[in-house]
Amino acid sequence: MNIKKNIALSDSGFVFDPSSGDSFSTNPIGLEIIKLMKNGKSADEIKKLITSSYMIDDNSFEKDLYDFVNMLQKLKIAEGEEKK
Amino acid sequence: MKKLQYERPVITRLNTGVTNKFGTKTAFTPVTHVDGNEVKTLIANYGSPLFVISEQTIRKTFKDANRAFTTRYPKVQFAWSYKTNYINAVCNVFHQEGSWAEVVSGFEYHKALNNDVPGSKIIFNGPDKTEADLRLAIENNSLIHIDHLDELYLIKELAVEMNKKPRVAIRVNMDTGVYPIWDRFGFNYENGQAWDAINKIMLNDKMELVGLHSHIGTFMLSPNAYGIAASKLSDLALGIKKKYKKNIQYLDLGGGFASKNTLKGSYLQGVDTSPTFDQYAEAISTAILNAGFLEEELPLLILESGRSLIDEAGSLLGSVISNKRLSDGRRATIMDFGVNILFTSFWYDHKISPAQDFSQYTEDAVLYGPLCMNIDVIRENITLPPLKRDDHVVVHTVGAYNMTQWMQFIAMRPAVVMIDMDEKPHIIRRRETLSTIESVEMMPEYLKKFKL
Numbered sequence: 001m002n003i004k005k006n007i008a009l010s011d012s013g014f015v016f017d018p019s020s021g022d023s024f025s026t027n028p029i030g031l032e033i034i035k036l037m038k039n040g041k042s043a044d045e046i047k048k049l050i051t052s053s054y055m056i057d058d059n060s061f062e063k064d065l066y067d068f069v070n071m072l073q074k075l076k077i078a079e080g081e082e083k084k
Numbered sequence: 085m086k087k088l089q090y091e092r093p094v095i096t097r098l099n100t101g102v103t104n105k106f107g108t109k110t111a112f113t114p115v116t117h118v119d120g121n122e123v124k125t126l127i128a129n130y131g132s133p134l135f136v137i138s139e140q141t142i143r144k145t146f147k148d149a150n151r152a153f154t155t156r157y158p159k160v161q162f163a164w165s166y167k168t169n170y171i172n173a174v175c176n177v178f179h180q181e182g183s184w185a186e187v188v189s190g191f192e193y194h195k196a197l198n199n200d201v202p203g204s205k206i207i208f209n210g211p212d213k214t215e216a217d218l219r220l221a222i223e224n225n226s227l228i229h230i231d232h233l234d235e236l237y238l239i240k241e242l243a244v245e246m247n248k249k250p251r252v253a254i255r256v257n258m259d260t261g262v263y264p265i266w267d268r269f270g271f272n273y274e275n276g277q278a279w280d281a282i283n284k285i286m287l288n289d290k291m292e293l294v295g296l297h298s299h300i301g302t303f304m305l306s307p308n309a310y311g312i313a314a315s316k317l318s319d320l321a322l323g324i325k326k327k328y329k330k331n332i333q334y335l336d337l338g339g340g341f342a343s344k345n346t347l348k349g350s351y352l353q354g355v356d357t358s359p360t361f362d363q364y365a366e367a368i369s370t371a372i373l374n375a376g377f378l379e380e381e382l383p384l385l386i387l388e389s390g391r392s393l394i395d396e397a398g399s400l401l402g403s404v405i406s407n408k409r410l411s412d413g414r415r416a417t418i419m420d421f422g423v424n425i426l427f428t429s430f431w432y433d434h435k436i437s438p439a440q441d442f443s444q445y446t447e448d449a450v451l452y453g454p455l456c457m458n459i460d461v462i463r464e465n466i467t468l469p470p471l472k473r474d475d476h477v478v479v480h481t482v483g484a485y486n487m488t489q490w491m492q493f494i495a496m497r498p499a500v501v502m503i504d505m506d507e508k509p510h511i512i513r514r515r516e517t518l519s520t521i522e523s524v525e526m527m528p529e530y531l532k533k534f535k536l
Contacts, residue, residue: 013445015095023098027445027470030093056090060472067409068093074413075097 001069001078003038017077024075029054033068037078043069092407092470094447115437115478120507123401123439123476131515132476133402133421135487135500139177141397142483143505146181149393152361156369159384163207165339166192168390168484169398173502173512175199178393186388190217197224207336207388209255209297211235211269218242222250229253229297229336231270236284243290253295253336254281258316260300260309269299273316282320286328293330296320299338299388303347303431307359310337311367318375321383336386337368343395345432345481354432354481361392391484398483400426401439404475405454415449417471421479422453422460425497427489428482429462436462439476442469455494487513492521 008016013031015024026034029050036046043065051061072078116123119138127134146162153160163186164178170192175185176199185196188210196206203224211231213221215238221228222242230236230252243250255270256278271277285293296317300309314337321332341364346354372385402421410416423429436451446467453460462479471477490497496516501509 024095025098025445026095027091027093027443029091030095033093053085053088054090055087061090064092064472067407068095070409071095071413075095077095 001037001043001073002040002080003034003072003078004076007034007038007077009034009038015077020076022075024077030068033065034072034077037069037072091443091445092472094445094470096447113437114439114441115480116439116441118399118401118478119503121503121509123478126501126509127401127403127476129509130499130501130511133400133419133425133498135425135482135498135513136399136401136509137171137174137483137500137502137512138397138399139502139504142174142177142394143181145393145396146178146183149361149387149389150181152365153369153385153387156365157372157385158382161334161384161386162393163205163336163386163388164393165388165390166195167488168339169394169487170195171487171500171513172199173510174394174487184386188212190214190220193217193221193226207386209299209388215242219246222246222248225251227251227253227295229255229295230281231255233281233284236281240288240290250291251294252285252291253293253297253334254278254285255297255299256317256320258298258300258313260312260316262301262304262306262309266299266301270297273320278320279323282324286324286330293324293332295334295336295383295386296332297336297338297386300340302340303342303391304340305342305357305359307363307367310364311371313337314368314371315375318372318377322376325381331381332383334384334386335372336388339388339390339392341389341392343391343481343484345395345428345434348431348433350433394483395481396483398481398486400479400482400486402477402479404471404473404477406473407471410450415447416452417449417468418452418454419462419477420454421498422455422457422462422495424453424455424460424493424495425486425490426453426462426479426482427486427491428484432481433463433466434482435480436466436468437478437480438469438471439478445469457494492516496520 006018013026015026047061051058118136119140163184164175166187184205185201186207187193187196203226206226208221208226209229228250239250256273257267257270258273259265271281285291298313298317300313317335324330324332342358344355344358402419405418405420408416446469448467451463451466453462499511499515500513502512503509
């Protein structure tokens with residue numbers, strides 16, 4: 001799964017898709033995940049990075065990440081197959 | 085290194101459209117405590133879900149209502165509506181504040197007697213009073229509000245047999261400009277049924293007609309309707325005085341005042357639209373005072389308010405079971421309480437607050453209960469911060485009807501805790517257990533054994 005190349009991100013969590021004109025708002029964790037995905041990190045790498053710096057266990061985060069990535073896909077911010 | 089506080093990642097599309105004239109709601113306040121008690125601790129001690137009743141709020145609300153009426157009318161008496169919440173501890177707070185009891189069944193009548201309410205201060209309403217109930221009420225000199233002619237004739241027979249003169253009132257239904265008219269209860273004012281019943285009582289002399297009663301509806305958002313009801317009851321009372329030279333001792337305007345809940349489909353919040361006690365009191369008092377009674381013959385004004393006196397004192401604490409995503413992308417959050425114990429979620433969009441701190445990010449969600457039934461929806465649409473499993477919420481304004489209409493369905497009914505004036509919690513109803521349910525079941529001998 002990749003974040004579409006032209007997606008613009010601001011530090012405050014504002015997400016803009018110039019191809020559709022849609023804009024979105026995400027929270028700091030969401031922004032961090034999108035940035036990591038944009039940098040080509042895999043789901044496992046993201047999980048390792050987030051669980052090492054936040055108070056959250058692996059299973060709970062995996063569940064949230066799965067849901068979040070699905071939302072990114074549904075909102076057409078992410079596309080393609082998930083990176084293994 | 086200390087780890088950072090985690091919040092579930094959320095992303096929402098920003099929609100442009102017509103601006104809400106009230107602005108967007110961006111500020112939520114977490115409700116971490118109820119009357120000085122931490123939600124987390126209450127749940128740890130008494131389980132989740134948990135009903136919590138604030139004694140402080142009950143007494144404050146009662147005093148507000150009492151002040152609104154007593155500052156406008158010289159003789160006022162409240163009677164606690166048992167069906168709204170008949171947990172004994174709740175009833176007794178109202179009795180300590182001076183409320184009589186208003187009951188609608190033999191079961192509730194016995195509850196009031198067990199709470200040591202004098203029989204003469206119990207108002208017995210409703211269409212279903214058995215012969216045994218009526219005998220007891222006559223014996224105890226209670227105020228019997230007659231609902232139909234069958235009851236009237238039965239009381240007459242019992243009065244002769246018991247050689248007692250029962251104190252009765254008739255329930256009167258009427259057009260107050262609010263529809264549908266609750267004409268299934270009592271005798272109609274406009275078509276002469278009420279006068280017919282009055283004549284039957286007055287001419288027979290076996291009963292004493294002491295009052296007139298009406299209860300025009302529920303969650304009434306129009307105080308004027310009460311003004312009309314009070315005028316019509318006053319008109320009947322003055323007519324009785326003229327025709328029979330008999331002073332009616334009291335007018336009972338019933339209940340039905342709205343609480344601060346928001347009805348489903350309502351554009352504005354209940355806190356903004358529900359009339360205040362002062363508005364109801366003004367309409368009722370003005371109508372009776374202007375009706376033409378001599379000052380010394382003004383009837384006692386009885387009020388049977390339930391919902392408006394207890395709703396705000398009740399909160400339901402609950403926990404998140406799970407989050408999931410519906411097929412259309414909406415967030416669904418499953419709570420550990422459903423319509424089985426929060427019956428009023430069929431009527432209201434209950435205000436629900438998270439019980440822990442969170443950031444300013446929110447998500448639209450559907451809030452489901454835990455039942456394996458499709459109808460178990462607490463809120464069809466609610467904006468909440470990202471909640472995770474085991475997070476707690478507080479459902480506000482649930483004191484009325486939930487603790488009487490709750491169902492033992494799929495799950496057990498939870499415990500109820502009352503927080504006293506010194507902010508100390510007391511358990512006033514234990515959580516049900518399997519044995520609570522099975523104690524009334526019987527197993528025929530031949531069904532006790534089976535092989536699988």
